[in-house]
Amino acid sequence: MAELNISERQAGDVTILDLSGKITIGEGSVALRTAIRRMLEEGKKKILLNLGGVGYVDSSGIGELVSSYTAINKDGGQLKLLNLTQKIQDLLTITKLLTVFDVYESESEALNSFK
Amino acid sequence: MALKEGSPLFVTAETTELSLPSRIEAIDEVATAIARLVSRSGMSEEAAFGVDMAVREALANAVIHGNQLDESKLVEISVTSSADSLEIRVHDQGAGFNPETVPDPTKEENLLKSSGRGIFFVRNFMDEVYWLTPPEGGTTVRMIKRSANP
Numbered sequence: 001m002a003e004l005n006i007s008e009r010q011a012g013d014v015t016i017l018d019l020s021g022k023i024t025i026g027e028g029s030v031a032l033r034t035a036i037r038r039m040l041e042e043g044k045k046k047i048l049l050n051l052g053g054v055g056y057v058d059s060s061g062i063g064e065l066v067s068s069y070t071a072i073n074k075d076g077g078q079l080k081l082l083n084l085t086q087k088i089q090d091l092l093t094i095t096k097l098l099t100v101f102d103v104y105e106s107e108s109e110a111l112n113s114f115k
Numbered sequence: 116m117a118l119k120e121g122s123p124l125f126v127t128a129e130t131t132e133l134s135l136p137s138r139i140e141a142i143d144e145v146a147t148a149i150a151r152l153v154s155r156s157g158m159s160e161e162a163a164f165g166v167d168m169a170v171r172e173a174l175a176n177a178v179i180h181g182n183q184l185d186e187s188k189l190v191e192i193s194v195t196s197s198a199d200s201l202e203i204r205v206h207d208q209g210a211g212f213n214p215e216t217v218p219d220p221t222k223e224e225n226l227l228k229s230s231g232r233g234i235f236f237v238r239n240f241m242d243e244v245y246w247l248t249p250p251e252g253g254t255t256v257r258m259i260k261r262s263a264n265p
Binding site: 025026058062067069070087097 | 142
């Protein structure tokens with residue numbers, strides 16, 4: 001089984017990526033990078049990452065989230081995060097990245113924030 | 116007097132040694148084996164999670180920055196569990212580095228950098244961390260997690 005499974009759905013002009021598994025060094029981080037690159041190539045610039053199914057992230061995964069955020073911003077888009085597990089929220093807190101990312105617990109609230 | 120098995124008096128340090136080739140794919144397997152050892156030490160789930168994070172970061176640093184992904188070079192690990200602490204050493208064959216020169220990833224100017232958080236996590240999740248440069252070469256990171264109730 002792949003380390004990180006990513007499925008894509010559309011809500012208006014927002015692309016929601018439902019992630020499950022691990023975003024860790026190697027396969028998981030590469031899978032996220034590839035997915036974000038593909039989104040940008042397809043002109044999809046409003047991305048909501050649903051991390052509800054992600055149980056584990058390491059420093060490489062955190063770095064990949066930051067890279068995704070900066071790549072999408074640079075392209076004039078927006079990346080927001082949904083459904084952080086407590087552990088990921090803790091990691092973003094200690095790395096002070098909660099102040100960088102726009103984080104939501106409710107999908108409808110997250111979708112509204114893109115408007 | 117009969118001595119009760121399992122009494123703290125009779126818990127002595129137990130060391131397990133492991134090694135891994137310098138491949139990213141090997142990190143998970145060894146980290147999982149170490150996590151199994153840690154879970155047997157009776158550590159809380161939260162502390163064990165932190166140790167697992169620190170171990171994975173230390174292994175990744177050794178494989179990537181220390182041994183530069185050179186598969187002919189091994190990363191050697193020892194895990195020593197005693198009554199009051201868990202000590203993990205990760206040794207690579209790299210040229211070594213000065214951890215003090217690694218920028219603080221939580222500083223405003225570094226927040227959007229895509230790397231540089233590994234050592235921060237190691238320091239954050241362990242109680243004591245030392246980088247040693249043994250005379251035989253390479254770098255050893257020595258990480259200690261103390262038991263909450265020694």
